[in-house]
Amino acid sequence: MTRDASELAHRLAREAEAVCRHYLSNGRRQGRYWLVGDASNTPGRSMFVRLKDTPKGPAGKWTDAATGAHGDLLDVIRECCGLLDFRDVANEARRFLSLPRSNAEPSSNVAHSRAPVGSAEAARRLFAISQPVAGTLAEVYLRNRGIFALRDDGALRFHPRCYYRPDEAAPTEIWPALIARVTGLDGRITGAHRTWLDPDGFDIVRLGKAPIDTPRRSMGCLLGNAVRFGTADDVLVAGEGIETILSLRCAAPMLPMVAALSANHVAALLLPLQLRRLYIAHDRDAAGDFAVAAVTKRALDAGIEAIPLSPRLGDFNEDLLAFGIDKLREVLREQLAPQDVVRFMSLTAAETG
Known part of the structure; x- marks a missing residue:
């Protein structure tokens, strides 16, 4: 020693x-x-x-x-x-x-003292004892979803032995998990999202998630809050799932984005006061339609321009896996305002030639 x-x-x-x-x-x-x-x-x-x-x-x-x-x-x-x-x-x-x-x-x-189960304090403690994603099973999981070379925003971590209980009467199980930090507009951690992972690797049905009934769960206070990638100023992309937003983040790594974790939470997302244009990543289902309509109305009422971003398939992670990053960049450029293409995607274009 x-x-x-x-x-x-x-x-x-x-x-x-x-x-x-x-x-x-x-x-x-x-x-x-x-x-x-x-x-x-x-x-x-x-x-x-x-x-x-x-x-x-x-x-x-x-x-x-x-x-x-x-x-x-x-x-x-x-x-x-x-x-x-x-x-x-x-x-x-x-x-x-x-x-x-x-x-x-x-x-x-x-x-x-122990934090109450499922509380914001429990979420903060879980995130604090988790480790960086690089070199872990969480990185493998994201790569299997087509998500590579992400900017490290500090929003994602990995826990090798995260508790999972199917219900209150069942014994506690332990699985590795991708941990996402949920924060408010002030940056304070209000919750955490867990994606339990299969330690045996990628499965085409579960896409790398653990073989359990509910491999994704949130804890803490989610209403109005989100998993944040980048610092929002006057432009922001909002969507449901972490993988959906990370797929778009691969295509436009400089563009601030948030994952609200569900359609209902997209609809209730608190919008920054300085925001002038909101892009809504549309999941192609009834819940996604509701989220786009609800948050669009709220944005317009606040004087914020609202623009939906539509995938070719069910969501943008499906697009990334099916068509590749170059096609996803092309689709994104077609749907962003021209000034935002110049502002947020010119570096990506230069890097990819």
């Missing part, structure tokens, strides 16, 4: 219980140990973390009786947060160590 790692592990061990309450919140203290399912914070009792120095060993050391795995609190941070590089693990450890500590009893410590 390097000197830096050894020092960080020692500092974490001095606050072992606080570390466990923060990263292993599904466990509980029992005597001199913290019991939990595993280092990824799965509920259970097979892993125990030593909270105090004892003749058997120092604080911060843990053992998983089910697998024989063992380690220190840096390993807990790596596993729980899904981090790969030590630099990221060290940065997260330093961030935790810089947090203020409360002298209150653990039961009244708000920082370590």
